[in-house]
Amino acid sequence: MRSFLRKWQDEVKKTFTGRADEVPDWVPKLAEGNDPGYHLPGSAIWAVHGSMSPIVAGIRTLLMQALHPGALAGVHEHSSFREDPLIRLANTIRWIFTVTYGSSEAAENASRRVRRLHEAVQGSYSDNLGAQRDYSANDPELASWIHLAFTDAFLTAHKIWGGAIPGGPDAYVREWAQAGRLMGVEDPPLTEADMHRQLDRWYESGELRVDGRVAETVEFIRNPPLNRMLRPGYRILFAGAVYSLEPRYRQMLGLAVPRLGPVALPVRLATKAVLAVVRLALGRRGPSELAARERLRRLGVPAANA
Numbered sequence: 001m002r003s004f005l006r007k008w009q010d011e012v013k014k015t016f017t018g019r020a021d022e023v024p025d026w027v028p029k030l031a032e033g034n035d036p037g038y039h040l041p042g043s044a045i046w047a048v049h050g051s052m053s054p055i056v057a058g059i060r061t062l063l064m065q066a067l068h069p070g071a072l073a074g075v076h077e078h079s080s081f082r083e084d085p086l087i088r089l090a091n092t093i094r095w096i097f098t099v100t101y102g103s104s105e106a107a108e109n110a111s112r113r114v115r116r117l118h119e120a121v122q123g124s125y126s127d128n129l130g131a132q133r134d135y136s137a138n139d140p141e142l143a144s145w146i147h148l149a150f151t152d153a154f155l156t157a158h159k160i161w162g163g164a165i166p167g168g169p170d171a172y173v174r175e176w177a178q179a180g181r182l183m184g185v186e187d188p189p190l191t192e193a194d195m196h197r198q199l200d201r202w203y204e205s206g207e208l209r210v211d212g213r214v215a216e217t218v219e220f221i222r223n224p225p226l227n228r229m230l231r232p233g234y235r236i237l238f239a240g241a242v243y244s245l246e247p248r249y250r251q252m253l254g255l256a257v258p259r260l261g262p263v264a265l266p267v268r269l270a271t272k273a274v275l276a277v278v279r280l281a282l283g284r285r286g287p288s289e290l291a292a293r294e295r296l297r298r299l300g301v302p303a304a305n306a
Contacts (some may be wrong), residue, residue, distance in 0.1 A: 023287040030291035033103025041303040044171035052275035057157035059241035064149035067208040070135035073125040101292035111182035147180040240271030
């Protein structure tokens with residue numbers, strides 16, 4: 001039994017960091033730098049990103065982002081997500097945690113690195129009216145949709161499965177707007193209400209759509225090539241992501257909260273249980289947060305020991 005649990009724990013770590021035996025080489029570097037960074041202990045960002053709710057939020061983000069044909073074209077035409085989805089996941093986690101926990105210089109460098117990689121991600125797609133539209137991963141409009149989908153997913157998942165947010169939901173939206181600016185978003189929302197208004201504009205614009213490529217993507221997200229030890233838990237987390245979606249987006253994606261006949265299954269509770277087990281595997285504080293606290297203590301920031 002102990003051997004099984006150790007293997008399961010290693011697979012969880014490998015899934016989120018790319019390594020089971022040690023932390024990625026970029027994590028200890030978060031202890032470097034000569035300023036506190038954009039976010040500190042006690043912030044809304046640290047509360048949300050330091051919880052387990054981002055695991056569900058990540059799945060929800062992918063589902064939401066798939067609704068934009070430009071974003072989806074970029075993934076299908078310029079990504080190896082089918083062959084090695086864990087590399088893409090690990091790179092995304094690296095950027096999120098660097099912006100969350102790193103110095104301002106580290107956050108800016110990480111964002112520039114991603115934007116450089118995005119320079120090659122461009123092409124064209126046919127919009128809902130049949131016209132050819134150019135897309136670029138660094139286009140501010142497309143970056144805005146990606147930022148909105150991310151912010152909404154992480155905030156919603158935390159409101160369902162996380163704890164209190166210092167300053168409330170508006171604080172999270174306002175603080176994470178800095179990440180949007182680093183990625184070229186020109187008008188990131190600063191309040192939860194503003195975020196929903198921007199999402200409504202996208203929904204009403206007619207630019208979002210569902211087609212065969214979206215259905216293929218949703219099916220891949222539903223059944224990614226994970227180690228079989230992780231699949232039962234992932235199925236619950238996927239159901240949790242679907243549960244957290246607004247009904248209008250669930251309908252667009254052709255998804256539904258699992259039911260047993262007329263009875264809705266306890267997805268919310270089951271997701272909470274799986275996240276608690278993952279927390280046991282990963283620990284209360286992750287290595288990125290610990291490295292950040294080491295930097296803050298070196299700089300004499302009072303919040304370091306909070």
